[in-house]
Amino acid sequence: MSTAFAFPYFYNYPPYFTLQPVKETRDKQVALWCSLILSYCQHTKTFILDTQADSQLFVNNSINRKLNSEARIAILDELVAQGRAEWLDKGKTQCLILWKRVDEWAAVLMDFVRTYGLSGSVMTLDELTGGDDVRGTELFGAHREVVVRALRLLETQGKLSTFKGATPEEVGVKFT
Amino acid sequence: MRRGPGIAGLQHAARTKEQYKLTGAEVKKNTLQAMHEQLSSFRTHLEEFARKHRADIRRDPAFRAAFHSMCANIGVDPLASNKSLWASALGFGDYYYELGVQVVEACLASRPLNGGLMELGALLRAVNRRRGAAGEPASEDDVVRAIKKLAVLGGGWDLLVLGGRCFVRSVPGELDTDRTRVLEMAAGGQAGGQQGGGGGRGFTSVGEVVAVTGWPASRAEGVLQALMREGIAWVDDGAPDGVRLYWFPCLGPGVAQQSTT
Numbered sequence: 001m002s003t004a005f006a007f008p009y010f011y012n013y014p015p016y017f018t019l020q021p022v023k024e025t026r027d028k029q030v031a032l033w034c035s036l037i038l039s040y041c042q043h044t045k046t047f048i049l050d051t052q053a054d055s056q057l058f059v060n061n062s063i064n065r066k067l068n069s070e071a072r073i074a075i076l077d078e079l080v081a082q083g084r085a086e087w088l089d090k091g092k093t094q095c096l097i098l099w100k101r102v103d104e105w106a107a108v109l110m111d112f113v114r115t116y117g118l119s120g121s122v123m124t125l126d127e128l129t130g131g132d133d134v135r136g137t138e139l140f141g142a143h144r145e146v147v148v149r150a151l152r153l154l155e156t157q158g159k160l161s162t163f164k165g166a167t168p169e170e171v172g173v174k175f176t
Numbered sequence: 177m178r179r180g181p182g183i184a185g186l187q188h189a190a191r192t193k194e195q196y197k198l199t200g201a202e203v204k205k206n207t208l209q210a211m212h213e214q215l216s217s218f219r220t221h222l223e224e225f226a227r228k229h230r231a232d233i234r235r236d237p238a239f240r241a242a243f244h245s246m247c248a249n250i251g252v253d254p255l256a257s258n259k260s261l262w263a264s265a266l267g268f269g270d271y272y273y274e275l276g277v278q279v280v281e282a283c284l285a286s287r288p289l290n291g292g293l294m295e296l297g298a299l300l301r302a303v304n305r306r307r308g309a310a311g312e313p314a315s316e317d318d319v320v321r322a323i324k325k326l327a328v329l330g331g332g333w334d335l336l337v338l339g340g341r342c343f344v345r346s347v348p349g350e351l352d353t354d355r356t357r358v359l360e361m362a363a364g365g366q367a368g369g370q371q372g373g374g375g376g377r378g379f380t381s382v383g384e385v386v387a388v389t390g391w392p393a394s395r396a397e398g399v400l401q402a403l404m405r406e407g408i409a410w411v412d413d414g415a416p417d418g419v420r421l422y423w424f425p426c427l428g429p430g431v432a433q434q435s436t437t
Binding site for chain 1: 288289291379404405407410411412413414415416421423425
């Protein structure tokens with residue numbers, strides 16, 4: 001059971017929930033929010049943020065404030081520009097948060113393969129994120145979106161090959 | 177001594193006056209000489225004292241403040257020159273130079289958050305964090321001295337009091353009376369800003385400024401907008417009644433813990 005996330009002081013300071021009109025102020029504000037989003041998502045193993053949903057990140061009931069849609073999108077756009085997030089839809093409602101970068105996830109995968117001597121083995125995408133073999137590792141509970149991207153990267157590096165299964169869940173991976 | 181009659185008497189008087197003048201000058205010269213010698217002796221003793229107690233002076237802020245007082249009393253400024261005997265005896269030049277750099281760093285780092293206006297206590301904490309556990313902690317008195325030295329370099333260093341608390345300004349440009357008035361209000365220095373905890377709430381609105389100052393709304397709005405453009409005020413459009421609030425981060429994030437309804 002993970003410990004409760006400790007929010008930074010600015011999360012309890014009302015003006016931080018209004019996108020500031022002055023550029024220097026706004027830049028700093030957005031930077032702080034980006035940091036918070038990455039830490040929060042890593043701590044809670046959150047992979048997708050829905051800009052239209054009122055999550056604990058965007059809403060602070062104790063001070064009666066929440067980030068409006070424009071602010072949420074502006075902050076996430078900055079994360080995307082930094083390569084730490086990707087929009088999954090054109091309407092900017094679903095944002096994939098890369099609190100570990102794709103290459104970092106790839107390293108986790110390769111570490112897993114090495115540790116368990118899986119060269120030459122075959123696993124499905126489902127097994128890679130939820131099977132008994134990955135229980136207790138960082139891969140457990142990883143969102144398929146990040147794992148798929150990591151697999152793509154590793155495939156281009158010749159470290160594995162993927163092949164389609166009967167269903168998307170059954171996408172297979174063969175480690176070289 | 178008798179004043180004789182006639183020219184001889186006058187000449188005699190003139191000579192006497194001249195003699196007195198010379199003697200007076202002689203006495204004055206001797207007195208000044210004595211004073212110089214005494215001061216010089218003071219200085220030497222003070223320098224010896226400084227050398228002997230260097231470690232204590234550096235380590236103990238209260239002792240250090242008392243030492244400064246003692247120096248001021250005899251017109252000695254141990255910070256006057258980096259190359260002076262003082263600097264080498266005490267290493268003071270280095271100490272305040274280092275502190276000055278830390279003050280500048282702390283202010284620059286927080287400028288995007290507070291517009292270059294920072295409470296002295298908050299600055300002191302930031303500086304001591306930079307000095308780390310191994311460093312000699314600085315006191316408010318030390319920081320104030322370092323800032324006064326920085327002020328000589330230009331760049332807008334200033335100390336001001338708002339709502340009874342001391343603030344450091346690290347950007348050029350004076351805060352005009354209108355802006356200072358509004359800040360004082362938000363800091364709790366005037367009626368209308370007092371709520372809970374004895375201090376101001378740390379925020380205000382055009383309406384509140386108008387109510388307290390009697391200014392027309394346009395003037396109040398102008399001042400708040402100007403403070404916002406300087407980065408001293410942050411806007412908050414999330415209040416339940418939809419009224420735009422202006423918050424002042426330099427007055428402390430702790431104020432936000434109070435109810436905002």
